[in-house]
Amino acid sequence: MFKKFRILLLLLVLATVGLGAWRANARLTAWEHTVHVAIYPVAADDSPTTARFVSELNAEQFAEIAQWLQSESDRYGRSVLQPVGLNLAPAIAAKPPLPPSHGSTLDIMLWSLKLRWWAAQNDKISGPKPQVRLYVLFHDPERGNVLPHSTGLSKGQVGIIHAFAHRLQRRQNNVVIAHELLHTFGATDKYDLATQQPIYPQGYAEPERQPRLPQQLTEIMGGRRPIDENHAEIPAGLAATLIGPETAQEIGLQRSTR
Incomplete structure (x- = not known):
């Protein structure tokens, strides 16, 4: 009791x-x-x-x-x-x-x-x-x-x-x-906890980029800049990062389109 x-x-x-x-x-x-x-x-x-x-x-x-x-x-x-x-x-x-x-x-x-x-x-x-x-x-x-x-x-x-x-x-x-x-x-994490690789597309700063890899910028909640399918690197500073659309929706910077 x-x-x-x-x-x-x-x-x-x-x-x-x-x-x-x-x-x-x-x-x-x-x-x-x-x-x-x-x-x-x-x-x-x-x-x-x-x-x-x-x-x-x-x-x-x-x-x-x-x-x-x-x-x-x-x-x-x-x-x-x-x-x-x-x-x-x-x-x-x-x-x-x-x-x-x-x-x-x-x-x-x-x-x-x-x-x-x-x-x-x-x-x-x-x-x-x-x-x-x-x-x-x-x-x-x-x-x-x-x-x-x-x-x-x-x-x-x-x-x-x-x-x-x-x-x-x-x-x-x-x-x-x-x-x-x-x-x-x-905001939520947008990378795979096991591999530390950013999740596509929400963890990519430029998901529409062609070719997709390597990315030039880092989505801040993706944590790292994807180089290829198996490697990503920590950005040198905030100048190399941005807030992606899904993160922006989570924190109220952008209205949800759903």
């Missing part, structure tokens, strides 16, 4: 949180007012290189994300004076709860609630109250060249992003941040 009551209570909490998330997402995807986004740097390891890199970060290093989103919203005719206002918060020492590697649906829902609770406790920033909070965990590339999977949640408008603590990776880091930011707006 107690177990059933606990499950019912959890479902009520999830329903309340879900309604709030739906309302928040509707405001984000209306493209009528500036969406305030905060980036919280976190040193993911104890490397002096990472600590130094995080301490030297400034807002200008992330400005191209807002500029890119401005140009993409303009391209879809949904111009807002400033679609996204990016603000860099002071670095925080606390590390967010990471998603379960092989958890059940219930485990993932519980983790999502824990993450949103954690984010609410680590939200110290001056300026406008953020509608989207992105926690960027920086890793020393000398300690490994493979990063954990990043996550962006549209329910709660929070992202956990893994990036390299190296100035030469700044532009690619911004691609990852922009990708996860759009997840918080409701």
Whole structure:
């Protein structure tokens, strides 16, 4: 009996949180007012290189994300004076709860609630109250060249992003941040999780291109630029990416034609 009551209570909490998330997402995807986004740097390891890199970060290093989103919203005719206002918060020492590697649906829902609770406790920033909070965990590339999977949640408008603590990776880091930011707006991945290959046609920046391969640009939610049927490469920066029509529909930039 107690177990059933606990499950019912959890479902009520999830329903309340879900309604709030739906309302928040509707405001984000209306493209009528500036969406305030905060980036919280976190040193993911104890490397002096990472600590130094995080301490030297400034807002200008992330400005191209807002500029890119401005140009993409303009391209879809949904111009807002400033679609996204990016603000860099002071670095925080606390590390967010990471998603379960092989958890059940219930485990993932519980983790999502824990993450949103954690984010609410680590939200110290001056300026406008953020509608989207992105926690960027920086890793020393000398300690490994493979990063954990990043996550962006549209329910709660929070992202956990893994990036390299190296100035030469700044532009690619911004691609990852922009990708996860759009997840918080409701965009879905458009690549095969097993192969990392973009899915045709929605994961292609230029699906009508002839010949189709290689593509010249990257669809931001496709993640990589298709070279051939079995290979794709990470874009060098946001200038080599765009928001495709299906992603634009998901985040409200373009009305559905269905």
